[in-house]
Amino acid sequence: MIKRVAAAVVGLGVLGGGGFLAYAWYPSIAPITPPQPSSFSPDKIRRGALVAAAGYCSECHTRQDLGGGPDLAGDYKMETPFGDLFSSNITPDPETGIGTWSEEAFRRAMWKGVDREGTQLYPAFPFDHFTQMTAEDISDLYAFIMTRPAVHLKPRDNTIPFPINIRLIGQGAWKLLYFTPGRYKPNPQKDAEWNRGAYLAEGASHCSSCHTPRDFMGAEKQSAKYDGAVIDGWIAPPLNAHNPTPTAWTEDELFAYLRNGVAPLHGPAGGPMSPVPHTFLSQLPASDVHAIAHYFADLDHAAERQSGDAAAVTTAMQRSGTDLVGPTVDPDAKLYQGACGACHYNSGKGPVLGRPELALNNALWLDEPNNLFMVMLHGLTAEEGQSHVAMPSFYTALDDHDMARIAAYLRRTRTNRPAWKDLEKKAAEARATLKTPPVNASR
Ligand code: HEC
Ligand code: HEC
Ligand code: HEC
Known part of the structure; x- marks a missing residue:
């Protein structure tokens, strides 16, 4: 999955006043001889593997185009x-990776977004x-x-032009305006599980980097935290009380979705969300995934909304059932049924696992039709959503x-939300995000 990042995530900064250079300048930390693998205990390495899974390091640090590349290179x-x-290559190769980085240099990168030599890093790295x-x-x-195995691989050069590529100024200014360094502070009003979930979600797992809209500088809008945002043509839906799906995202629904990639009522995790459960969170202890679910069930007020779920499922089944009654004259219904x-x-x-009920799925309820079009165009592979269950791509079969x-038909018959506008134009825009037809395209 190739991520498109907002303008200023590469740092189109404005210049600060006096003291700015003192703020943005960091010293170099002396290189070390790469540490012997035997200097770390097996337990420590195992714990570290879970932290890496929680932070999806290999998702962004492994080449995916040009046929892929070695892990973390x-x-x-x-x-x-x-x-x-x-x-960057973050394998311990001393020349092209971070083999000469001390733990201090690594920690400074994670906490402050600065490399070993003191260069400012772009916030596309979610420091x-x-x-x-x-x-x-x-x-x-x-x-x-x-x-990890050291891999000698020099990443391609960035194609970000001058003067945006002056990291000291652009990145330094961005940080001055938007970056609040500091460790997670537990909320004493909440229980330990909530705080564990919040620590993972806000820190290593950076859920809000996709689920929170960004301003023109590419910074997450704190006033609209978890209000939903567009990523690679998909909508990462709101994860707060603004989530529009008719049934609540309860702790159980969230746990199933984040652990197995499919929730009984809401359906599968597709697109950029798919690796989050499948590749990464499924490696974590179940208690950690429960903690994340516990945290978001509180944020979206599931406890107050949950009582409406039974009625919402009944309504959804009735709405979908109307297709099946009597001879269909509506040409849109015929097209849909075919x-x-x-x-x-x-x-x-109620819905059957592996056959999502569209009247309950976010694709029909969001303010825009992005996810519905993306699912039709990409389909869902056997690795996405529920394992071993797939939907073909309609990239070639439907214009x-x-x-x-x-889309208009499903919105009209399955929801009570206002009709989407300019659908054909938006379908063309969704199609344009795919450079080539997917291999699973039917016909
Ligand atoms: C959303 C994508 C993304 C994720 C997830 C991510 N990184 Fe990165 N990381 C980047 C990018 C992009 C850069 C290069 C930034 C730059 O060139 O300024 C980077 C740079 C780095 C650097 C600096 C390396 C150098 O040579 O300067 C380190 C260290 C690093 N990442 C470690 C990690 C670790 C550890 C994880 C997992 C906990 C992780 N990253 C997860 C995108 C990501
Ligand atoms: C790389 C971007 C990205 C990251 C990181 C990410 N998400 Fe998502 N998320 C998405 C997208 C895109 C969707 C829509 C997927 C679909 O409809 O199939 C989504 C869907 C969801 C949904 C379903 C919402 C609905 O109404 O159907 C939940 C719940 C969710 N994500 C929770 C999380 C949590 C919790 C985390 C952190 C542990 C997280 N996400 C991290 C992009 C992301
Ligand atoms: C061959 C069977 C099949 C056909 C035909 C099919 N689907 Fe699907 N669809 C599925 C399956 C199976 C899933 C769930 C996949 C999973 O869990 O990984 C799914 C999932 C979905 C989702 C949920 C996606 C998400 O990320 O939450 C939507 C929306 C959807 N389909 C819409 C459509 C539309 C619209 C059409 C007609 C253009 C269609 N499907 C045709 C089998 C099909």
Whole structure:
């Protein structure tokens, strides 16, 4: 998955006043001889592996285009409005990786976003979240990273032009304006599980980096925390009380989704969300995933909303059932039934796992149709959502006009939300985010 990052995540900074250079300048930390793997205890390395999983390090530090690359060796491409940014090699190779970094240098990078030599790093590296991690977690993570195979690989050069590439000024200014360094502070009003969940979600797992909208400088809008945002053409839905799906995101629904990639009522984790459960959170102890679920169930007020779930499921089943009654004259209903209805059909009391009830799925309820179009265009592979269950891509089988008709039809018949506007144009925009037809495209 190639991430597109907002303009200023590469730091289109404004210059600060006096004292700015003193703020933005960091000394170099002396290089070391790469540590012997045997200097770290197996327990410490194991704990570090879990921290790396919680922080998706290999997602952004492993090349995915050009046929892929070795784990953690960097060169993962992130597209920005100014040019492409390539992630660093963080294997312990002394020349092209971070083999000569002491633990102190590594910790400073995680907490402050500065490399060993003192150069400011772009916040596409989510140090604005990693700054909340404890010294102990970072020490374990260091042990894990330093005991991975060293890979000699120099990432491609960034194509971000002058003067935006002057890191001292752009990054320094961005940080001065937006960055609050500091460890996670437990909330004494909440229980230990909530605080564990918040620590993971806000720190290592940086959920808000996708689920919170960013301002024109690319900083997360703290006033709209977890209000939902667009990432790579998909909408990462609101995770607070603004979540529009008709059933509540309870602790159980959240746990199932974050652990297995599919929630019984809400359906599968697709697109950029898919690796979060499948590749990463599934490695964590179940208690940690429960803690994250506990934290978000509180943020979205599930306890107050949950009582409406049974009625919402009944309504959804009735709405979907209308397709099946009588001879269909509505041409949009016919189109939908021909393309989608064979699989997206639920009878009985509630949805069946592996056959998401569209009337309950975020794709139909969000303010914009992005996720519905993205699912139609990409399909869902057997690795996404529920394991071994797939949906074909309709990239070639449906044109923009027909995708728009299906979207309008589902919104009209399955929800009580206002009709989406300019659907055909938005279908074309969604299609344009795919450079080539997916391999699973039907016909
Ligand atoms: C969302 C993508 C993303 C994630 C997740 C991510 N990184 Fe990075 N990281 C980057 C990018 C991009 C850079 C390069 C930034 C730059 O060039 O200024 C980077 C740079 C770094 C650097 C500086 C390396 C150098 O040579 O300057 C370190 C260290 C690092 N990351 C460690 C980690 C660790 C450890 C994790 C997991 C806990 C992690 N990163 C997760 C995107 C990411
Ligand atoms: C790389 C970006 C990214 C990260 C990181 C991320 N998400 Fe998501 N998330 C998404 C996208 C995109 C979707 C929509 C997926 C879909 O509809 O299939 C999503 C969907 C969800 C949903 C379903 C919401 C709904 O109404 O259907 C939940 C719950 C969720 N994410 C929770 C989390 C949590 C908790 C974390 C951190 C542990 C997290 N996400 C991290 C991008 C992300
Ligand atoms: C061959 C069967 C099949 C057909 C045909 C099909 N789907 Fe699906 N669809 C599925 C399955 C299976 C899933 C769940 C996949 C998973 O859990 O990984 C799914 C999931 C979805 C989701 C939920 C995505 C998410 O990320 O939450 C949406 C929305 C969707 N389909 C819409 C459609 C539309 C619209 C059509 C018609 C254009 C269609 N589907 C046709 C099998 C199908």
